[in-house]
Amino acid sequence: MSVDAPVMTPPAxxxxxxxxxxxxxxAVALALVIAATLFMRWDWLPRYYGLALxxxxxxxxxxxxxxALGIMLAVPLGLAQAAGPWWLAAPARGxxxxxxxxxxxxxxxxLYYGLGSLFPQFPWIRHSELWPYLRQAWPYAVxxxxxxxxxxEGEVMRGAFAGVPRGQLEAARAYGMSRWKxxxxxxxxxxxxxxxxxxxxxxxLQLKATPLVATITVVDIYNVAGRVRQETFITYEPxxxxxxxxxxxxxxxxxxxxxxxxxxxxxxx
Amino acid sequence: xxxxxxxxPGWGGSLxxxxxxxxxxxxxxxxxxxxxxICGAYGKLYGGPIAKDLWAVYTTIVRAVPExxxxxxxxxxxxxxxxxxxxxxGYEPINxxxxxxxxxxxxxxxxxxxxxxxxxxxxxIPQGQIEAARAYGMSPILxxxRITLPAMLPFAIPGLANLWLIATxxxxxxxxxxxNELTLTTRVAAGATKAYFTFFIAAGALYLLLTLxxxxxIRRIERWARRGMPSTAGA
Numbered sequence: 001m002s003v004d005a006p007v008m009t010p011p012a013x014x015x016x017x018x019x020x021x022x023x024x025x026x027a028v029a030l031a032l033v034i035a036a037t038l039f040m041r042w043d044w045l046p047r048y049y050g051l052a053l054x055x056x057x058x059x060x061x062x063x064x065x066x067x068a069l070g071i072m073l074a075v076p077l078g079l080a081q082a083a084g085p086w087w088l089a090a091p092a093r094g095x096x097x098x099x100x101x102x103x104x105x106x107x108x109x110x111l112y113y114g115l116g117s118l119f120p121q122f123p124w125i126r127h128s129e130l131w132p133y134l135r136q137a138w139p140y141a142v143x144x145x146x147x148x149x150x151x152x153e154g155e156v157m158r159g160a161f162a163g164v165p166r167g168q169l170e171a172a173r174a175y176g177m178s179r180w181k182x183x184x185x186x187x188x189x190x191x192x193x194x195x196x197x198x199x200x201x202x203x204x205l206q207l208k209a210t211p212l213v214a215t216i217t218v219v220d221i222y223n224v225a226g227r228v229r230q231e232t233f234i235t236y237e238p239x240x241x242x243x244x245x246x247x248x249x250x251x252x253x254x255x256x257x258x259x260x261x262x263x264x265x266x267x268x269x
Numbered sequence: 270x271x272x273x274x275x276x277x278p279g280w281g282g283s284l285x286x287x288x289x290x291x292x293x294x295x296x297x298x299x300x301x302x303x304x305x306x307i308c309g310a311y312g313k314l315y316g317g318p319i320a321k322d323l324w325a326v327y328t329t330i331v332r333a334v335p336e337x338x339x340x341x342x343x344x345x346x347x348x349x350x351x352x353x354x355x356x357x358x359g360y361e362p363i364n365x366x367x368x369x370x371x372x373x374x375x376x377x378x379x380x381x382x383x384x385x386x387x388x389x390x391x392x393x394i395p396q397g398q399i400e401a402a403r404a405y406g407m408s409p410i411l412x413x414x415r416i417t418l419p420a421m422l423p424f425a426i427p428g429l430a431n432l433w434l435i436a437t438x439x440x441x442x443x444x445x446x447x448x449n450e451l452t453l454t455t456r457v458a459a460g461a462t463k464a465y466f467t468f469f470i471a472a473g474a475l476y477l478l479l480t481l482x483x484x485x486x487i488r489r490i491e492r493w494a495r496r497g498m499p500s501t502a503g504a
Contacts, residue, residue, distance in 0.1 A: 101480035103441035110469035
């Protein structure tokens with residue numbers, strides 16, 4: 001028996017995903033797209049073009065702001081649950097359970113209708129500088145989406161903080177680092193690396209939660225599609241385009257997180 | 270508090286009826302999702318090249334598009350399509366009830382997620398067990414019933430439990446298409462009485478109760494499914 005079997009090196013050819021049946025499927029997909037452009041009605045597009053761009057911008061804006069604020073809240077929430085004393089851990093866990101146990105739509109409506117009906121009863125709120133903002137819908141949308149993201153990510157960060165090996169923290173302490181420095185240089189970065197793949201998925205989920213804000217009159221891209229539907233009585237075309245927009249944004253999020261993940265220098269065990 | 274009393278001047282009865290229809294939809298959608306998930310996982314793992322690609326397209330698209338958009342799309346397109354087919358076949362168009370439509374739409378969405386959960390769980394089974402079943406000459410259906418499903422269950426239960434909790438909360442989205450489940454009932458009650466906080470917090474408590482009760486059952490089912498397996502650090 002020969003010891004070294006000849007290694008088969010396949011000759012360079014088309015990329016591995018391009019198999020014969022895929023060409024057929026791509027042709028079917030292309031035919032569907034062409035049929036959609038030819039036989040469906042797109043004449044409303046030029047009229048709503050500006051509004052749609054504005055809506056996309058607002059969707060992305062809400063997504064970015066709520067994710068940034070949410071993760072800032074999630075780190076202390078996770079830390080309190082993973083390493084905090086019981087009087088910090090218990091409220092943090094209670095907050096996460098409460099938010100994760102009720103639908104986001106309910107929270108959104110509670111804040112918007114509840115607080116919205118409560119605030120005007122206090123004259124000092126009505127005369128404060130913030131009143132012009134509190135009368136609009138978007139602060140409530142941002143608040144409830146932020147709280148929701150914070151609660152889900154607080155749970156993720158709890159696991160990530162708890163998953164960092166003890167030895168790393170002990171080594172840092174042996175080097176004489178202060179507690180804050182240990183947190184900043186060792187604990188936090190390692191926890192983030194661990195949480196990153198989960199955070200990517202959660203951010204996509206957050207994107208998919210943003211259309212809910214349309215129910216409280218924030219004009220995001222979903223709301224624009226609804227308006228097109230109401231004003232022109234065209235049902236499917238705006239919804240299909242809407243689905244496409246969300247898929248593209250999802251693709252961008254996944255791509256960005258993959259870039260971020262590839263920057264992690266070493267694989268941690 | 271008298272607003273929440275279960276007899277007609279109070280709205281408690283309506284809230285409970287709303288909760289009941291939410292649970293009905295969640296159970297139906299979760300069950301339908303499981304069926305689709307098992308088919309999808311089999312298609313993705315053992316299907317032909319075209320079936321594999323089609324299932325991949327299904328799971329990718331459904332998981333990338335917001336549930337709300339899918340609900341609108343399927344709700345309108347689905348009922349429209351069925352009625353057109355019925356008219357073409359010479360029948361009267363039917364009115365699809367909100368309950369059935371909700372179950373179908375949410376089940377379709379849940380199917381994509383449970384496909385991925387079950388696929389991962391089947392991959393986690395030691396492959397020798399499946400090979401042994403094949404060597405015994407079991408038919409695919411018998412193998413599914415006797416080996417694959419019981420063996421994958423402990424790996425699938427955490428993911429499926431998550432999906433069940435998501436299903437209970439996703440029923441709230443049907444409020445947007447006007448189906449009278451708990452969230453919409455709450456909003457109607459709150460709008461009629463102007464007691465927004467009372468009703469929304471009461472509904473939140475009901476959802477939370479549903480989640481907590483589910484958690485108790487999930488823990489029990491997990492212990493049952495893991496029987497005979499070595500204990501892990503978590504359990």
